[in-house]
Amino acid sequence: MxxxxxxxxxxxxxxxxxxxxxxxxxxxxxxxxxxxxxxxxxxxxxxxxxxxxxxxxxxxxxVGGWATELADGSTATMTRGFHAFFRQYYNLRSLLARVDPDGTALVGLPDYPLWHAGGHREGFAGLPRAVPWNAAAFLRRSPTFAWRDLPSVNTRAALPLLDVSVPRTYDELDGLDAATYLGHVRFPRAAHALAFEVFSRSFFAHPSRMSAAELATMFHIYFLGSAEGLLFDVAADPxxxxxxxxxxxxxxxxxxxxxxxxxxxxxxxxxxxxxxxxxxxxxxxxxxxxxxxxxxxxxxxxxxxxxxxxxxxxxxxxxxxTTPPFLVSRYWLDRPVRADRAGFLGTTGYDLLDNVSVLDHYEHEARAWAARTGGSVVELHGYALPDDLDEASARARLLEQLHVVYPETKAAGIVDERHELRADCPLFPPxxxxxxxxxxxxxxxxxxxxxxxxxxxxxxxxxxxxxxxxxxxxxxxxxxxxxxxxxxxVPTSGRGPLLRAAARRWGRNPGQPGSRPVARNA
CATH class of the missing domain: 3.50.50.60 (FAD/NAD(P)-binding domain)
Incomplete structure (x- = not known):
């Protein structure tokens, strides 16, 4: 470890x-x-x-998997979809160390790229890992969230993100939904979509149905409260x-x-x-x-x-x-996806599509199939689907957006496909x-x-x-x-003493515009 x-x-x-x-x-x-x-x-x-x-x-x-026979006669392992093993998953990694003491079962992906349909793109490779240097570096290089945008941000509403503590943060923010909270904070639209909505939808729910406290805690775990960074590992085998x-x-x-x-x-x-x-x-x-x-x-x-x-x-x-339905669609294609495509890509603004994985760029089984056939293995996720949307329509819309995101896939033939439509993840409502x-x-x-x-x-x-x-x-x-x-x-309260002090002094209840600063327990 x-x-x-x-x-x-x-x-x-x-x-x-x-x-x-x-x-x-x-x-x-x-x-x-x-x-x-x-x-x-x-x-x-x-x-x-x-x-x-x-x-x-x-x-x-x-995070399980099972064998399935493909149309070409080969056997593959189907799963419920991509999972990121972040470096701050200390207890999960302790469990896995029982059977993988050298840590070879997981391999790191070089970046966590995020694409917006409007053309905005972000990544987290190369950032310092600890606050405030990670946030400062992100702002300095970000094409979607620049220093010039800071005056438009409601700083006092954003300050509680710097002083997360469980369960106190839930006492303060749980009555508010994440969408409303982000509205109070007033992050630039593109930054909001890339750096926040993508993350909140990783909990399989739309921000309007998710507790603001859950979002704040998540941001603490993965960015502001941990020095492990936002890069992650994936399973090298099914x-x-x-x-x-x-x-x-x-x-x-x-x-x-x-x-x-x-x-x-x-x-x-x-x-x-x-x-x-x-x-x-x-x-x-x-x-x-x-x-x-x-x-x-x-x-x-x-x-x-x-x-x-x-x-x-x-x-x-x-x-x-439980959260609304989500769809995992995996395609075995007869031609490769471009070699420079990320193993995992988070997306927003592409209709129902929330992310794309190219499994043969990191998983041994998929890589072996691609090498043998000259094809590729691509997986699509769509979260928080409308309840009245039928599965066939959802499949078609995800595939259509794959062709937009990675145009080289439009001409590919489908050797086989598997789909998992589920609605069994826990919902954390306001x-x-x-x-x-x-x-x-x-x-x-x-x-x-x-x-x-x-x-x-x-x-x-x-x-x-x-x-x-x-x-x-x-x-x-x-x-x-x-x-x-x-x-x-990760630390059980905000990482920097000065930032925590500022948050406690100037932070206010974002659910009550114009209210006085909220008194917080130590």
């Missing part, structure tokens, strides 16, 4: 004996995505008898081969039972142990349960388990929402933070994990999944007097 940011924050895990001795509990983990695998790994390493049940036939959740199959073997070596293709039908209290986990045709008696499913899966299990939790807790689970479920539940031996779960640390997306998985394991281990694992994050 590469050296962390010197200001990274370590949250200690529970202290206690190093492992279970002769009293190993049985822990059922429901869900084999990043959160479930993270919890299962820590628990199994301490000697717990882990039974992990995953509904799908593959591990990894939304996710199952590079990450999850090796981790499953690691868990097996620790005595864990990893069961894919095994949906959990419900969880009852009582029986031979504290819980009875119902599976098709059998059940598992468990001393503790980790629910690490997605929104739909969690609601389904809780609905089928009337004895779990309290009525208030169950009602909170039932209120969880005002939803207080109601978001936490790792702990009304039962000390029932815990939650996943990117839908609230944890009062600056983490997001895959890193939130890994962090809550570790936190869920820690919660249970503390009940048994067994040592847990530390959690690492």
């Amino acid at each position: 590469t050296a962390r940011d010197r200001k990274a924050v370590r949250t200690p895990g529970p202290v206690g004996r190093t492992s279970f001795e002769h009293d190993e509990p049985v822990v059922a983990v429901v869900g084999g995505g990043i959160a479930g695998l993270s919890a299962a790994t820590i628990l199994a390493e301490r000697g717990a008898r882990v039974v992990l049940c995953e509904r799908e036939d593959y591990l990894g959740g939304r 996710f199952p081969h590079a990450l999850w199959n090796p981790l499953a073997r690691y868990l097996d070596s620790l005595g864990a039972s990893v069961r894919t293709g095994t949906p959990v039908e419900g969880v009852d209290t009582g029986g031979g142990r504290r819980f009875t986990v119902r599976l098709p045709g059998e059940s598992v008696e468990a001393d503790a349960v980790v629910l690490a499913a997605d929104v739909h899966g969690l609601r389904r299990v809780v609905d089928a388990s009337p004895g779990l939790g309290t009525s208030g807790w169950r009602a909170g689970i039932s209120r969880l929402e 005002g939803g933070f207080a109601d978001r479920p936490t790792v702990g539940t009304p039962d000390d031996f029932l815990v939650l994990a996943g990117d839908l779960v609230r944890i009062d640390l600056p983490v997001a997306l895959m890193e939130r999944a890994a962090t809550t998985g570790f936190a869920a394991a820690n919660h249970l281990l503390s009940r048994w007097g067994v040592a847990g694992t530390p959690l690492w994050t």
Whole structure:
């Protein structure tokens, strides 16, 4: 693992004996995505008898993958789409280090380019990594956000971005949607579209349906609060081969039972142990349960388990929402994309198209197919699609915009194609933070994990999944007097003392134009 940011924050895990001795509990983990695998790994390493049940036939959740046969007879791995492994994903990288200690499973992309349909383009390669030097360098070289634009920016509304702290930022900004907040800040239009809307849509939601606090926290994690920079790594091989199959073997070596293709039908209290986990045709008696499913899966299990939790807790689970549909379209083309095209490109203003990946520019399997056939493998993402848009129309519109962004693809023949239309990512709407479920539940031996779960640390997306998985394991281990694992994050407050002081002195509630500065707790 590469050296962390010197200001990274370590949250200690529970202290206690190093492992279970002769009293190993049985822990059922429901869900084999990043959160479930993270919890299962820590628990199994301490000697717990882990039974992990995953509904799908593959591990990894939304970062999973499965084999598919192409029209030319070759076999390829299809996934839910591109994922960026940012350098500040400390807990996720700690998990992966169990099976990839040398860090060869991930490779870095040279830039994070952003294109606007109006011709504006940005990138983040070569920037200093820490605030304020990264922001100053970005302004100095940016064609879309120059020093001359600063007088138009509502500085006081923007200052809270420099003093993010969880959960205080949610207390201040969660009642506001991201679009309204950005409107108050008054960033130049092109900079707004490139540097903010692209990021917010990475949460699969339109800014008008996303909490401003979530956007501010994200900006802290990826730009203003971290010295890791905005560049990222990608998996050099398909996710199952590079990450999850090796981790499953690691868990097996620790005595864990990893069961894919095994949906959990419900969880009852009582029986031979504290819980009875119902599976098709059998059940598992468990001393503790980790629910690490997605929104739909969690609601389904809780609905089928009337004895779990309290009525208030169950009602909170039932209120969880998902983002609008998103589409991943992957094409195997009969000719190459230009060699200078980025492995990943973020876009805005190109109708439904949010990004383009050229997989054969970084992934070994896709590169081998392209070398053998003379073609290319291209993936398109469209987020927050209109609910009334049919899939065929969405596919056609994404493909049309690919031809605009990369004109050389217009003449390419399609050897084969795969499409994934999903609507299962958690939505973080304005005002939803207080109601978001936490790792702990009304039962000390029932815990939650996943990117839908609230944890009062600056983490997001895959890193939130890994962090809550570790936190869920820690919660249970503390009940048994067994040592847990530390959690690492980017700084938990604004990076620069002077900038924090300015934000606290002059920042104001952007939801109340003309209001006095907001008093903030230290």
